[in-house]
Amino acid sequence: xxxxxxxxxxxxxxxxxxxxxxxxxxxxxxxxxxxxxxxxxxxxxxxxxxxxxxxxxxxxxxxxxxxxxxxxxxxxxxxxxxxxxxxxxxxxxxxxxxxxxxxxxxxxxxxxxxx
Amino acid sequence: xxxxxxxxxxxxxxxxxxxxxxxxxxxxxxxxxxxxxxxxxxxxxxxxxxxxxxxxxxxxxxxxxxxxxxxxxxxxxxxxxxxxxxxxxxxxxxxxxxxxxxxxxxxxxx
Numbered sequence: 001x002x003x004x005x006x007x008x009x010x011x012x013x014x015x016x017x018x019x020x021x022x023x024x025x026x027x028x029x030x031x032x033x034x035x036x037x038x039x040x041x042x043x044x045x046x047x048x049x050x051x052x053x054x055x056x057x058x059x060x061x062x063x064x065x066x067x068x069x070x071x072x073x074x075x076x077x078x079x080x081x082x083x084x085x086x087x088x089x090x091x092x093x094x095x096x097x098x099x100x101x102x103x104x105x106x107x108x109x110x111x112x113x114x115x
Numbered sequence: 116x117x118x119x120x121x122x123x124x125x126x127x128x129x130x131x132x133x134x135x136x137x138x139x140x141x142x143x144x145x146x147x148x149x150x151x152x153x154x155x156x157x158x159x160x161x162x163x164x165x166x167x168x169x170x171x172x173x174x175x176x177x178x179x180x181x182x183x184x185x186x187x188x189x190x191x192x193x194x195x196x197x198x199x200x201x202x203x204x205x206x207x208x209x210x211x212x213x214x215x216x217x218x219x220x221x222x223x224x225x
Contacts, residue, residue: 108157
């Protein structure tokens with residue numbers, strides 16, 4: 001089991017829907033991440049929050065909107081997605097902020113299907 | 116920007132065979148190196164990591180990796196694989212963010 005909890009595990013949405021993915025960790029980690037993983041591909045970094053501030057945005061389309069309400073929670077708001085956005089969305093956390101050594105702890109992911 | 120390459124995309128071995136998966140990163144300086152494993156239907160788990168010190172790093176489940184600075188390499192090894200090692204293996208490097216290699220799909224024949 002992982003200490004990073006993601007909900008929902010599966011999500012199906014239409015292109016006009018608005019939905020959110022949620023991630024929670026209680027390890028006291030100060031950096032949280034969203035990655036996108038397509039089938040048989042490596043995880044691709046989307047966003048990084050360090051000490052609750054957005055520190056990295058990998059040129060992600062605005063239909064994906066991250067939010068970090070506090071140091072334990074990370075959300076990814078989804079609006080007007082395209083079918084090609086269907087993927088496994090992974091949340092991760094690390095003890096220190098970006099640029100500091102430390103491994104990532106991953107959640108099990110939210111599998112998103114856009115119809 | 117830093118990048119990482121994995122040479123083997125798909126490896127098939129019999130149980131008890133020895134394993135070596137290649138990983139190279141693009142440039143020197145201070146880097147942190149990782150190997151992650153993703154078992155079918157499971158989350159990414161850390162196998163081992165290198166930050167500094169002894170270049171031979173031991174991880175979980177009998178895996179080890181050797182950091183060779185002159186070759187920009189961090190190859191993963193296991194002397195005797197088991198069927199349960201069937202998984203996808205990702206090498207990763209961190210400078211300001213963690214970047215993953217394309218992964219190696221390992222299939223162990225019973």
